[in-house]
Amino acid sequence: MATESKSLEITKARQTYSSELSKHVGEEVVLKGWLYNLRSSGKIVFPQLRDGTGIVQCVALRNTVSPEVWEALKGLGQESSLMVRGTVRADERAPGGFEIDVVDAQVLQPVHDYPITPKEHGTEFLMDQRHLWLRSRRQHAVLKVRHTVVQAVRNFLDNDGFTLADAPILTPAACEGTTTLFEVDYFAGEKAYLTQSGQLYNEATAAAFGKVYCFGPTFRAEKSKTRRHLTEFWMVEPEMAYASLEDVMALAERMLSHVAERVLENRVEELKVLERNISKLESIIAPFPRLHYDDAVSRFEWGGDFGAPDESYISSKFDKPVMVHHYPAAVKAFYMARDPERAELALGVDVLAPEGYGEVIGGGERATSLEFLKEQVALHELPQEAFEWYLDLRRYGSVPHAGFGMGIERCTAWMCGIEHIRETVPFPRMLYRIRP
Amino acid sequence: MATESKSLEITKARQTYSSELSKHVGEEVVLKGWLYNLRSSGKIVFPQLRDGTGIVQCVALRNTVSPEVWEALKGLGQESSLMVRGTVRADERAPGGFEIDVVDAQVLQPVHDYPITPKEHGTEFLMDQRHLWLRSRRQHAVLKVRHTVVQAVRNFLDNDGFTLADAPILTPAACEGTTTLFEVDYFAGEKAYLTQSGQLYNEATAAAFGKVYCFGPTFRAEKSKTRRHLTEFWMVEPEMAYASLEDVMALAERMLSHVAERVLENRVEELKVLERNISKLESIIAPFPRLHYDDAVSRFEWGGDFGAPDESYISSKFDKPVMVHHYPAAVKAFYMARDPERAELALGVDVLAPEGYGEVIGGGERATSLEFLKEQVALHELPQEAFEWYLDLRRYGSVPHAGFGMGIERCTAWMCGIEHIRETVPFPRMLYRIRP
Numbered sequence: 001m002a003t004e005s006k007s008l009e010i011t012k013a014r015q016t017y018s019s020e021l022s023k024h025v026g027e028e029v030v031l032k033g034w035l036y037n038l039r040s041s042g043k044i045v046f047p048q049l050r051d052g053t054g055i056v057q058c059v060a061l062r063n064t065v066s067p068e069v070w071e072a073l074k075g076l077g078q079e080s081s082l083m084v085r086g087t088v089r090a091d092e093r094a095p096g097g098f099e100i101d102v103v104d105a106q107v108l109q110p111v112h113d114y115p116i117t118p119k120e121h122g123t124e125f126l127m128d129q130r131h132l133w134l135r136s137r138r139q140h141a142v143l144k145v146r147h148t149v150v151q152a153v154r155n156f157l158d159n160d161g162f163t164l165a166d167a168p169i170l171t172p173a174a175c176e177g178t179t180t181l182f183e184v185d186y187f188a189g190e191k192a193y194l195t196q197s198g199q200l201y202n203e204a205t206a207a208a209f210g211k212v213y214c215f216g217p218t219f220r221a222e223k224s225k226t227r228r229h230l231t232e233f234w235m236v237e238p239e240m241a242y243a244s245l246e247d248v249m250a251l252a253e254r255m256l257s258h259v260a261e262r263v264l265e266n267r268v269e270e271l272k273v274l275e276r277n278i279s280k281l282e283s284i285i286a287p288f289p290r291l292h293y294d295d296a297v298s299r300f301e302w303g304g305d306f307g308a309p310d311e312s313y314i315s316s317k318f319d320k321p322v323m324v325h326h327y328p329a330a331v332k333a334f335y336m337a338r339d340p341e342r343a344e345l346a347l348g349v350d351v352l353a354p355e356g357y358g359e360v361i362g363g364g365e366r367a368t369s370l371e372f373l374k375e376q377v378a379l380h381e382l383p384q385e386a387f388e389w390y391l392d393l394r395r396y397g398s399v400p401h402a403g404f405g406m407g408i409e410r411c412t413a414w415m416c417g418i419e420h421i422r423e424t425v426p427f428p429r430m431l432y433r434i435r436p
Numbered sequence: 437m438a439t440e441s442k443s444l445e446i447t448k449a450r451q452t453y454s455s456e457l458s459k460h461v462g463e464e465v466v467l468k469g470w471l472y473n474l475r476s477s478g479k480i481v482f483p484q485l486r487d488g489t490g491i492v493q494c495v496a497l498r499n500t501v502s503p504e505v506w507e508a509l510k511g512l513g514q515e516s517s518l519m520v521r522g523t524v525r526a527d528e529r530a531p532g533g534f535e536i537d538v539v540d541a542q543v544l545q546p547v548h549d550y551p552i553t554p555k556e557h558g559t560e561f562l563m564d565q566r567h568l569w570l571r572s573r574r575q576h577a578v579l580k581v582r583h584t585v586v587q588a589v590r591n592f593l594d595n596d597g598f599t600l601a602d603a604p605i606l607t608p609a610a611c612e613g614t615t616t617l618f619e620v621d622y623f624a625g626e627k628a629y630l631t632q633s634g635q636l637y638n639e640a641t642a643a644a645f646g647k648v649y650c651f652g653p654t655f656r657a658e659k660s661k662t663r664r665h666l667t668e669f670w671m672v673e674p675e676m677a678y679a680s681l682e683d684v685m686a687l688a689e690r691m692l693s694h695v696a697e698r699v700l701e702n703r704v705e706e707l708k709v710l711e712r713n714i715s716k717l718e719s720i721i722a723p724f725p726r727l728h729y730d731d732a733v734s735r736f737e738w739g740g741d742f743g744a745p746d747e748s749y750i751s752s753k754f755d756k757p758v759m760v761h762h763y764p765a766a767v768k769a770f771y772m773a774r775d776p777e778r779a780e781l782a783l784g785v786d787v788l789a790p791e792g793y794g795e796v797i798g799g800g801e802r803a804t805s806l807e808f809l810k811e812q813v814a815l816h817e818l819p820q821e822a823f824e825w826y827l828d829l830r831r832y833g834s835v836p837h838a839g840f841g842m843g844i845e846r847c848t849a850w851m852c853g854i855e856h857i858r859e860t861v862p863f864p865r866m867l868y869r870i871r872p
Binding site: 015019032033034035051052053079080081083108111114129130132134135139140144146154158161163164165167171172182183184185186187190192194201204205206207208209210216217221223231232234241242389390392393395397398399425426427431434435436 | 468551594601604606865
């Protein structure tokens with residue numbers, strides 16, 4: 001690396017980000033970043049500088065910069081780190097609307113063998129280079145959308161009176177059996193498991209705070225290798241005391257509409273990079289169509305859960321997400337409340353996203369009766385002792401309550417219009433991948 | 437539980453929260469919650485209703501409610517679930533400023549043996565009952581402060597141009613050896629570990645996004661049983677490319693000032709419940725005093741890290757947090773940049789909170805040189821192969837960068853003025869506790 005003494009002035013100068021250039025037209029600024037691309041033609045070079053907030057084209061003329069700067073810039077390789085001092089010029093033809101007329105530059109580290117080149121690389125190679133791949137335009141765009149999805153969800157819930165109540169990651173037992181749980185060595189030979197859902201804990205905090213949500217990583221040790229599965233993924237789970245299936249559906253459609261609105265508002269450039277069909281997002285506006293399971297299932301055999309192709313078929317009939325409700329209790333979790341008029345139905349809902357994205361939200365009303373839940377725990381062969389605290393919630397002030405879980409990666413993939421959720425998280429964890 | 441048919445009207449009525457009463461003075465509303473306390477005197481009962489947003493006193497007169505309602509209310513036990521219809525009356529003497537004149541009520545579930553009574557319980561008992569203990573006034577207040585701390589941190593970073601980039605929880609190797617790591621059985625006999633810090637990953641995302649943060653649970657398999665330790669705790673870690681130790685200190689003091697300001701602004705009632713000395717929070721205003729390790733250590737032997745008593749001694753001399761910087765490199769992590777003029781010093785900083793709360797933030801500038809880091813990896817006997825991806829960040833466009841980590845539970849305990857961090861998280865995980 002170059003030492004600081006060479007050009008201390010530029011190193012110490014306040015950094016201007018490429019996203020702020022509109023405020024500095026005509027001014028001299030210092031940009032700090034990495035070389036994204038370089039074109040040159042004889043006495044002029046055009047280094048494109050990437051600084052995390054965008055990419056800006058710089059223009060350096062041989063006869064206006066020093067010989068040292070000219071030499072440093074002219075053969076520079078992709079992802080070299082450099083700082084540029086120059087004047088901001090508005091230029092309608094430039095990608096971001098501005099260019100920099102270079103006055104001075106300092107290369108921190110010249111790079112000549114950056115492993116990700118413009119040629120096509122296989123996904124496995126790119127995933128091995130994930131720590132570098134994140135710098136590429138498309139991956140950058142996807143993760144900016146993820147940022148906005150998370151922010152929109154949190155702001156929506158905070159503004160709607162929900163209290164954040166983080167659920168534990170290390171849990172003593174499972175919601176739904178132990179076959180898809182990751183096991184952890186806790187202390188003194190005790191086993192713990194990585195959470196699959198914060199919901200049971202949410203039910204306790206909802207009784208303390210009324211409206212709550214947890215938002216954290218969840219884990220499934222499923223040996224699935226589909227484009228919709230990660231072993232580690234983030235989930236937001238709101239839960240409301242004194243609430244019904246109806247309230248959950250109303251919350252889900254309001255929240256998803258808000259998320260789509262924020263993405264459309266704040267991620268214009270990224271959606272362009274991703275070539276996202278904007279109209280698909282513009283149609284995510286509450287209310288969403290609602291479909292009773294009886295009607296959704298008409299093409300399939302009654303009684304089963306929907307697989308990915310079934311979900312795609314159902315959602316393909318709507319240009320908005322569709323809310324399928326009143327599933328057969330047999331395919332849903334033990335804690336689901338039952339339809340008082342048809343006990344074989346659970347008061348549950350899945351929100352199926354259009355364009356084949358499938359289930360992004362699942363939730364419903366929870367059973368309130370202690371006796372019913374004890375029966376269910378026994379029926380599902382769960383250890384009642386481990387659920388005593390949960391059953392306490394039905395002993396001490398049981399109330400109707402309801403909530404749902406939304407997977408952040410699935411929602412982000414949908415917003416981005418990309419095929420595989422592995423690109424929606426900085427460092428995906430899958431069946432055969434825990435690196436880097 | 438009572439069936440819905442008895443008083444369907446009140447069940448279906450829109451719920452008004454006790455936090456909203458100022459907007460409904462003179463109106464008839466329906467409140468839904470749990471009995472917090474009940475006083476009665478002959479022909480009048482005063483049920484205090486807790487609904488998650490606050491506690492409101494209701495007044496029911498024997499001769500204005502139906503005999504059924506009177507019977508249901510008069511002997512009701514703590515934490516019974518009930519709904520009340522009544523008129524909102526402003527009353528300066530009432531705790532929240534309002535009372536409800538009861539017109540009708542419906543008890544959903546009468547409770548007579550709620551395990552947490554007004555008598556003193558031991559902490560172990562209360563922790564066993566954590567799912568219920570959360571309903572108590574003090575625990576409620578602490579977790580509302582936590583909510584505000586998290587919200588303030590996220591809003592601050594989002595508004596400051598940081599991109600959320602979640603670090604993975606399941607990691608193949610450790611930042612700092614494997615002795616305090618929880619081991620997980622991944623697939624096909626492969627071992628994974630629960631993250632202790634997202635920092636190494638942040639360094640990759642900072643090179644992609646400029647300014648980033650991760651915010652998630654982290655894990656330490658330490659056999660510590662102190663009031664400052666949890667095995668599972670939440671950490672926010674901002675990281676900035678093209679940044680120095682100075683930038684980290686400026687960010688830390690701005691962020692903490694913002695958090696204190698938001699807590700003071702939004703958690704007035706909770707701070708009262710906690711009997712927090714407000715002036716302690718009002719003095720958390722940037723700039724914070726800065727203390728070179730050489731000067732901080734004057735009472736101790738040069739070269740060591742500070743233990744909790746040392747930190748308390750140092751911070752007791754200031755009424756603001758104090759930033760101790762330039763620690764001996766030997767007590768800090770391998771990736772710390774060195775002082776160019778005194779190579780035995782790391783460009784690191786710990787922010788020590790006053791009142792004995794100790795280190796709430798630790799961070800600094802990261803080493804940029806590939807050769808230096810290779811040496812450090814070898815010196816610390818870390819497997820270089822596992823760090824190759826991290827070393828790539830010094831091969832491909834290495835830049836000065838810096839960041840820090842802040843523990844949410846320690847910060848929350850400090851804001852609340854409470855002694856033990858186990859109360860700052862809904863379901864704490866400690867050496868001998870993974871339940872409920």
